[in-house]
Amino acid sequence: xxxxxxxxxxxxxxxxxxxxxxxxxxxxxxxxxxxxxxxxxxxxxxxxxxxxxxxxxxxxxxxxxxxxxxxxxxxxxxxxxxxxxxxxxxxxxxxxxxxxxxxxxxxxxxxxxxxxxxxxxxxxxxxxxxxxxxxxxxxxxxxxxxxxxxxxxxxxxxxxxxxxxxxxxxxxxxxxxxxxxxxxxxxxxxxxxxxxxxxxxxxxxxxxxxxxxxxxxxxxxxxxxxxxxxxxxxxxxxxxxxxxxxxxxx
Amino acid sequence: xxxxxxxxxxxxxxxxxxxxxxxxxxxxxxxxxxxxxxxxxxxxxxxxxxxxxxxxxxxxxxxxxxxxxxxxxxxxxxxxxxxxxxxxxxxxxxxxxxxxxxxxxxxxxxxxxxxxxxxxxxxxxxxxxxxxxxxxxxxxxxxx
Numbered sequence: 001x002x003x004x005x006x007x008x009x010x011x012x013x014x015x016x017x018x019x020x021x022x023x024x025x026x027x028x029x030x031x032x033x034x035x036x037x038x039x040x041x042x043x044x045x046x047x048x049x050x051x052x053x054x055x056x057x058x059x060x061x062x063x064x065x066x067x068x069x070x071x072x073x074x075x076x077x078x079x080x081x082x083x084x085x086x087x088x089x090x091x092x093x094x095x096x097x098x099x100x101x102x103x104x105x106x107x108x109x110x111x112x113x114x115x116x117x118x119x120x121x122x123x124x125x126x127x128x129x130x131x132x133x134x135x136x137x138x139x140x141x142x143x144x145x146x147x148x149x150x151x152x153x154x155x156x157x158x159x160x161x162x163x164x165x166x167x168x169x170x171x172x173x174x175x176x177x178x179x180x181x182x183x184x185x186x187x188x189x190x191x192x193x194x195x196x197x198x199x200x201x202x203x204x205x206x207x208x209x210x211x212x213x214x215x216x217x218x219x220x221x222x223x224x225x226x227x228x229x230x231x232x233x234x235x236x237x238x239x240x241x242x243x244x245x246x247x248x249x250x
Numbered sequence: 251x252x253x254x255x256x257x258x259x260x261x262x263x264x265x266x267x268x269x270x271x272x273x274x275x276x277x278x279x280x281x282x283x284x285x286x287x288x289x290x291x292x293x294x295x296x297x298x299x300x301x302x303x304x305x306x307x308x309x310x311x312x313x314x315x316x317x318x319x320x321x322x323x324x325x326x327x328x329x330x331x332x333x334x335x336x337x338x339x340x341x342x343x344x345x346x347x348x349x350x351x352x353x354x355x356x357x358x359x360x361x362x363x364x365x366x367x368x369x370x371x372x373x374x375x376x377x378x379x380x381x382x383x384x385x386x387x388x389x390x391x392x393x394x
Contacts, residue, residue: 016259072276099260107260140364162281165265209348210284228351232359 004030007082008089009040011052014100022100025049026089037077037090038066041104054104061218064154068104069093074156074216095159111155114171117197118179123190141186148181148226150219157213157223163206170206171197173213173223180226183233199234207231290341293334346376 009029014022027048029040038056045052057063059078066077071091082090098106122135157173164170179198182188197203207227214224270285271277307314321327350369352359360367 014261016261020261022261022263072278096263099262101258101260107258162265162269162284165269208284208288210280212278212280212284215280222351225351228348229359232352 003033005086006030007086009044010089010091011104012093013103016102031082033083035082037070037080037082037092040082041077041092053102062152064152067095067154067156069096069159074159076154076156076218079218095155097159097161097165108155110168111158111172114175115153115178118171118175118194119190120178120182122182122185122188123193125189135187137186145181145184148177148184148221151178151221152219154218156216156218160212160216162210163208167206169202171203173227176204176230177221177223177226180230198230204230204234287341287344290337293337294341297334342380346380347373349373349376
């Protein structure tokens with residue numbers, strides 16, 4: 001165990017029953033070369049301070065639970081190597097732009113409501129009976145939306161988006177990207193049901209293209225791309241419906 | 251975790267007015283460049299107001315217009331025009347760069363048959379059209 005080094009981890013703490021505003025607490029953690037920030041937090045909870053609260057689950061960048069601000073940047077803490085920060089101190093805060101429930105745990109209710117509003121599931125006007133088999137799709141049709149389907153709802157993009165921070169009505173990057181994902185799906189017929197949320201003032205038109213959502217996305221979903229594509233598609237469709245009102249398609 | 255907002259005491263962190271300069275102790279270059287891009291609109295708008303005023307002066311006769319043109323050769327006005335030009339160039343560059351976002355491989359908006367045109371072609375086409383349009387307008391202004 002000769003490869004142990006010691007790093008300072010400063011954590012933003014908020015204990016609502018004890019204090020009205022968050023405070024900071026610094027821990028010294030011995031870490032091995034392959035430890036990530038989440039390992040350090042688990043070490044603190046198991047061996048130094050059992051009162052520290054944070055969310056985590058899979059430890060492999062799939063569940064999207066462990067998103068936090070690491071030295072000011074939204075990161076999945078399971079993918080943020082401590083050695084990349086050493087010998088400097090690591091500062092861990094809950095994701096910004098969300099209310100803090102306790103320590104590093106944020107209230108994600110607003111995101112969940114917005115996610116639900118874009119109806120991120122396949123909508124059919126009429127379901128065909130199971131006996132008729134699956135809704136088939138070609139590899140090219142899959143390619144149209146596959147990247148946007150990689151979203152793990154980690155909310156890093158919401159923490160990176162200053163528009164969401166300043167205008168809480170904004171539907172936000174991930175929810176729009178997921179709505180767009182289903183709009184692009186050849187099996188889906190729910191485009192119009194999502195339009196009043198996605199193509200609204202609080203939807204794509206609130207986005208001023210800072211682009212930071214795509215920079216921080218750990219799955220390379222590129223929500224900024226989804227939003228810009230939707231802006232063009234919505235404008236084109238509106239123009240078409242004005243010029244050819246008889247040609248409206250679902 | 252869904253919370254009952256009536257019974258849960260949460261804490262909402264305030265956002266600094268200078269978030270685009272320094273957010274929680276860190277400078278984010280992209281936030282700064284974004285706000286700079288937003289600021290370009292102010293200079294473009296000021297230039298347009300000046301341009302409309304110049305057109306208005308044309309209706310007042312050649313003397314009024316010549317006097318205006320001469321006043322524009324003062325140092326501060328030249329500085330303003332240089333700054334406005336730089337901001338307009340930056341705004342146009344970022345706006346046209348956005349076209350690549352609509353054209354990511356495999357799901358782009360501009361297709362030939364089932365093939366998506368590479369984003370770089372769309373960007374080069376946009377920048378090319380911009381340069382050609384600028385040259386045509388410059389040629390018309392300088393020769394007519």
